[in-house]
Amino acid sequence: MRLALVLLALLALLAPLVSAFASRARRRDFRALSESQMGALATLDPPEWDAVDSGHLAHLLVPRVSGTENNTQVQEYLSSVFAKLGWHEDKDRFTQETPLGDVQFTNLIFTFDADAPRKLVLSAHFDSKWFEQGGFIGATDSSAPCATLLDVAEALTPLLRARKARVDAGTPLLQDGHDEEDAAATTLQIIFFDGEEAFHEWTDTDSVYGSRHLADKWDAEYLPPSHEFVRRRLSPRPTVLDTVDVLVLLDLLGAPSPSISSYYRDTDWMFVQLSAVDDRLRAAGLVDKGAKEHWFSKYINQFSGIDDDHRPFLHKGVPILHLITSPFPAVWHRMSDNKDALDLGVLRRWNRIMRVWTAAYLGLSADDGGAAATAAPRNASPKTTDEL
Ligand SMILES: [Zn+2]
Known part of the structure; x- marks a missing residue:
């Protein structure tokens, strides 16, 4: 009895350590897409997207300060895109004191x-920075990253649907080795985080309002231990945060010649895959802007000190992949961060990288239908038509 008590006490002491060491960002089987699958997914650009301010960006390139009517309209647009795709929507709405009063x-x-027990999370902030004179767009900060997230959702929904149907039908899980x-x-x-921007000077409390609120909320929301948590020996008392494999945060993207670094050792293998996807796209002639440019650094930079929406999640142990250009774009927090700061070829390249990388992370493939099998590439180059 005493021994049992001691063992129990030991277990209770060790449980947090076990969960801390069982990194959620452990390597997984990354299913690289075949050349033709990659080509089909990369060339899905909608025909009407022939200028940076057409397509989704026509709705996102507006001032959208938190708590304003414009901000609400952008929310409605984002919701409408996902409603069409049939995704589940949650709204995390709250009022918080700011230097400008309650917002x-x-x-x-x-x-x-x-209902899935694990999530790959892609994120960006959709609010724009408040300036007294008004009129700030924040095209790179973060209209363009938001547009990329919409693009990834649209490109991958058919593949996600087909894979779910296959898994639900009980098809064996081991496919192609x-x-x-x-x-x-x-x-x-x-x-889509609201309230990333500071209203006055950036401080721990005047910044990242939305991500702080959501990280706190999910940290306090306990879930029943599922088979998946047992299988991966994660926390015996999982919270919603434990369902997040990795939080990928995009920010300050869309301008030419970005310089992207890996900041965290536990997610560096994902960063390497991202860089490899870009290399493959460039080698296949599927990059039409800066095809000779390396965007992804070969070295880990663990001393960046860049504060952003990832901070509250990072502090609670969530693995982070922070895709931000450093140094920041020359237009950062200037009125010139408008559509003229964006480049269509750069936006396409980001969309393609994120589509292909996300498909590989999630093990999606053309075998599951979707882009390659059901949708004719809308802007295909001749290279992509083989062996479909
Ligand atoms: Zn900003």
């Missing part, structure tokens, strides 16, 4: 399969 903020969380257990358990979730 209502709304984070939008869209999930392909709300790939262990699909990780992939089958993981869904795609896309978060």
Whole structure:
């Protein structure tokens, strides 16, 4: 009895350590897409997207300060895109004191399969910075990253649907020698954070209002231990935060010649895959802007000190992949951060990288239907038509 008590006490002491060491960002089977699958996914650009301010960006390139009517209209646009795709929507709405008084903020969380035990989270902030004179757009900060997230959702929804149908039908999980257990358990979730920007000077309290609220909320929301948590020996008392494999945060993107670094050792393998996807796209002639440019650094930079929406999640142990250009774009927090700061070829390249990388992370493939099998590439180059 005493021994049992001691053992129990020991277990109770060790449990947090076990969960801390069982990194959620452990390597998984990354199913690289075939050349033709990659080409089909990369060339899905909608025909009407022939200028940076057409397509989704026509709705996002407006001042959208938290708590304003414009901010609400952008929320409605984001919701309308995901409603069409049939994703689950959660709104995290709250009022918080700011240097300008009480402001209502709304984070939008869209999930392909709300019942999935694991999530790959892609995120960006959709608010724009408040300036007294008004009129600040923030095209790189962060209209363009938001547009990329919409693009990834649209491109991958058919593949996600087809894979779910296959998994639900009980098709064996081992396909083509790939262990699909990780992939089958993981869904795609896309978060649009409100209130990233400081109203006055950036401080710990005047910044990242939305992500601080959501990280605190999910940290306090306990879930029943699922088979998936047992399988991966994660926390015996999982919270919603434990369902996040990795939070990928995009910010300050869309201008030419970005310089992207890896900041965290536990997610560096994902960063390497991202860089490899870009290399493959460039080698296949699927990059039409800066094809000779390396955007992704070969070295880990653990001393960046860049504060952003990832901070509250990072402090609670969530693995982070922070895709931000450093140094910041020359237009950063200037009125010139408008559509003229963006480049269509750069935006296309980001969309393609993120589509292909996300598909590989989630183990999606043309075998599951979707882009390559059901949708004719709308802007295909001749290279992509083989062996479909
Ligand atoms: Zn900003």
